[in-house]
Amino acid sequence: MALFTLQDISVAYNKQNILKDFTLEIEKGKLVSLLGPSGCGKTTTLRFIAGFLQANEGKFLFKEKDYTKVPVNKRNFGFVFQNYALFPHLSIFDNIAFGLRLRKNSKSEIEKKVMNVLEIVNLKGFEKRYPQELSGGQKQRVAIARALVIEPDILLFDEPLSNLDANLRENMRVEIRRIQQELGITTVYVSHDQEECFSISDQVAIMNKGVIEQLSDPATIYKYPETKFVADFIGFKNFIDFDKRTDHEGKIELNKSGYSFVLHKDAQMTNSTGKIGAIRPDDLLIREKDNTGAVQENSLSGRVKVSTYLGRSYQYVVETPIGDFTVNKEMAESYRTGQEIILEIPRNQMVLVD
Amino acid sequence: MLPFIIRMISSSLSNFGFSIEEAAESLGASKLGTFFTIVLPNIKSGILAAVMIAFLESFNNVDISVYMTGPGVSTFPIQMLTYVENYFEPTISAISVLLMFITAFFMFIVERLMGLSYYTKR
Numbered sequence: 513m514a515l516f517t518l519q520d521i522s523v524a525y526n527k528q529n530i531l532k533d534f535t536l537e538i539e540k541g542k543l544v545s546l547l548g549p550s551g552c553g554k555t556t557t558l559r560f561i562a563g564f565l566q567a568n569e570g571k572f573l574f575k576e577k578d579y580t581k582v583p584v585n586k587r588n589f590g591f592v593f594q595n596y597a598l599f600p601h602l603s604i605f606d607n608i609a610f611g612l613r614l615r616k617n618s619k620s621e622i623e624k625k626v627m628n629v630l631e632i633v634n635l636k637g638f639e640k641r642y643p644q645e646l647s648g649g650q651k652q653r654v655a656i657a658r659a660l661v662i663e664p665d666i667l668l669f670d671e672p673l674s675n676l677d678a679n680l681r682e683n684m685r686v687e688i689r690r691i692q693q694e695l696g697i698t699t700v701y702v703s704h705d706q707e708e709c710f711s712i713s714d715q716v717a718i719m720n721k722g723v724i725e726q727l728s729d730p731a732t733i734y735k736y737p738e739t740k741f742v743a744d745f746i747g748f749k750n751f752i753d754f755d756k757r758t759d760h761e762g763k764i765e766l767n768k769s770g771y772s773f774v775l776h777k778d779a780q781m782t783n784s785t786g787k788i789g790a791i792r793p794d795d796l797l798i799r800e801k802d803n804t805g806a807v808q809e810n811s812l813s814g815r816v817k818v819s820t821y822l823g824r825s826y827q828y829v830v831e832t833p834i835g836d837f838t839v840n841k842e843m844a845e846s847y848r849t850g851q852e853i854i855l856e857i858p859r860n861q862m863v864l865v866d
Numbered sequence: 867m868l869p870f871i872i873r874m875i876s877s878s879l880s881n882f883g884f885s886i887e888e889a890a891e892s893l894g895a896s897k898l899g900t901f902f903t904i905v906l907p908n909i910k911s912g913i914l915a916a917v918m919i920a921f922l923e924s925f926n927n928v929d930i931s932v933y934m935t936g937p938g939v940s941t942f943p944i945q946m947l948t949y950v951e952n953y954f955e956p957t958i959s960a961i962s963v964l965l966m967f968i969t970a971f972f973m974f975i976v977e978r979l980m981g982l983s984y985y986t987k988r
Contacts, residue, residue, distance in 0.1 A: 562892060563892075564888055564891075584888075584891045584892055585891045585892070585893075585894050585895055585896055586894075587892075588894070589892065590892070591888070591889065591892040593885050593888070593889060595885060597885040597886045597888065597889040598886070598889075599886055599889070599890070599904060600886075600908060601907045601908055610890070610893055610895075611893035611894055614893060614894040614895055614899075615894060658889075658893070659892075659893075662893060662894070
């Protein structure tokens with residue numbers, strides 16, 4: 513049951529179309545991430561939901577009501593900015609109370625709600641301080657508190673952790689997820705960090721050039737990307753453009769330049785037309801070339817072109833008759849540049865994408 | 867005079883960026899309300915500094931004052947000018963020194979409000 517719906521939205525910025533015929537449904541209580549590279553339209557989408565941007569076409573529905581023309585200040589949506597946007601001339605208490613005072617809450621109610629939300633974000637005792645006195649992580653928590661205290665219908669995050677250092681980012685994203693789940697608050701979260709989105713979301717929408725390439729739960733996207741863009745974005749670095757795809761019962765046969773490969777068919781593989789094979793560098797196998805001449809399934813003879821030491825593993829670029837492959841292998845075995853080896857694609861490790 | 871004021875206030879404005887205005891709006895403030903409760907308090911120092919500079923500029927611009935006043939109306943600088951032209955007393959020197967101190971004081975306040983970096987920001 514969708515709480516919010518973006519229907520065929522077109523948003524243009526400086527005469528350039530960022531979103532066109534864009535559709536997205538957000539369910540109540542879920543955390544949906546918009547993930548993608550710079551310029552893909554994720555921030556535009558978020559700001560449109562908030563009301564900072566107008567759409568040329570399309571409708572925005574909230575609980576079935578048309579919210580497209582409702583101005584920002586009437587929407588009751590909480591927005592958390594990347595640079596926190598705390599009011600420098602107000603104390604932490606007044607920063608958080610700002611929204612409540614506009615809603616004409618009584619003084620005692622304001623006191624109660626502010627102290628309550630400060631406790632939720634673990635900042636009890638900071639009420640009298642000013643934003644300049646706080647660290648980045650603390651400021652971010654105040655920003656979250658300020659957005660939460662108005663009991664918003666939806667919480668919107670615009671790359672909230674990008675300005676924090678790596679350690680803090682990991683801790684904060686867990687906090688954000690904890691708060692979101694405890695309060696059951698519908699949330700849209702924008703980030704360019706794949707790990708961040710995957711670790712906290714119920715659903716992830718991978719966006720590219722104003723279009724959602726795939727919308728699914730993190731586990732499904734991780735194992736079964738549907739397009740080349742998504743696969744590449746999440747770490748599948750090897751792609752084979754197959755000439756022919758033949759679907760059989762339980763397996764798929766693929767051909768390229770005279771070589772054939774067998775792929776295990778999974779019920780969850782929803783892409784029934786894709787002919788580009790994608791494999792992660794960690795999932796390819798390299799073996800010493802044996803001289804028995806026996807041909808094994810899904811194997812190619814190749815030559816190590818480049819060998820790079822990564823610390824925990826080696827990364828090889830292997831040259832084969834059908835193209836170059838990037839392979840990661842643990843330190844235990846190592847192969848020299850120029851060495852002839854066998855490259856194998858295990859039948860359950862390749863995914864077919866468009 | 868006008869460009870001066872605009873420059874000083876706009877540097878105050880650009881420092882905080884408009885995301886706090888958006889923040890205020892997202893919390894329910896109207897555009898007008900946002901101006902008075904969020905923008906104004908934060909550019910106070912810029913406005914004050916601009917007022918002081920504008921005053922000093924105008925104060926020094928005697929020729930324009932002379933031009934714009936009619937009989938019966940006078941400003942302090944005009945009086946000073948008349949005094950120098952017609953009298954031969956050291957009082958005017960004392961007043962000049964006083965004015966120097968006042969100017970220095972105003973500039974000191976402006977520097978405290980805006981920071982030395984303002985002058986190097988040409």
